[in-house]
Amino acid sequence: MVTSATKKEYAKQAKQVIELTARFLGEWTEQQVQHIAITKQTPYIWPLGDSGYAIGNRRILSDHGYWQLQDTVHEKVYVFDGKLSAIFYCLCEQKGYTKLSESIKSADAEVMKLKNDVVHYEASVERAIKSRKSDSINIWSARLLDAKLRLKHANSQLKKSLTSAKYIKYWE
Helix, strand or coil: CCCHHHHHHHHHHHHHHHHHHHHHHHHHHHHHHHHHHHHHCCCCEEECCCCEEEECCEEEEEECCEEEEECCCCCEEEEECCHHHHHHHHHHHHHCCHHHHHHHHHHHHHHHHHHHHHHHHHHHHHHHHHHCCHHHHHHHHHHHHHHHHHHHHHHHHHHHHHHHHHCCCCCC
16 A cells, blocks of 8 residues: 555656656757747747747846846846837847847937936935935936936837837748
8 A cells, every 4th residue: 555655755756757847848849949940040939938038049038127138048148128129129130130129229228227317316306305405406306307308208219219120021
């Protein structure tokens, strides 16, 4: 007769086999998609669960609100602020639209920088209000207003680049 401890061991071993098999199948599928993308020179998009996407020979992974672009050996290449920016950058880069991919990359970097500036200036205004320094309030408020205006313009430029990228026929 089989004891309870033996049943638990079998269940644990079965769970490990299932996990290893699932991991192997996921990695094998990603390798096959990359192989097809390279041989046909077509950047296929493959979801990687909730973590991100494999696009051709690159990966885009979610990283604390940002999107990290990785190369074939899973080393970080670049970090994007928006998912669409990362996806269209990969597609444009792999299909040879270098100018458009660089435009997306630089516009996204500018948006990310200005978002950080706005957060910094808002915190500085709050500190100045708490310390009741009217000169500091005026200076930080002016910088905040300027950063918000530049952010609006940068978002507009990024949107134009993404719209241009959206209408390219990548799979022909």
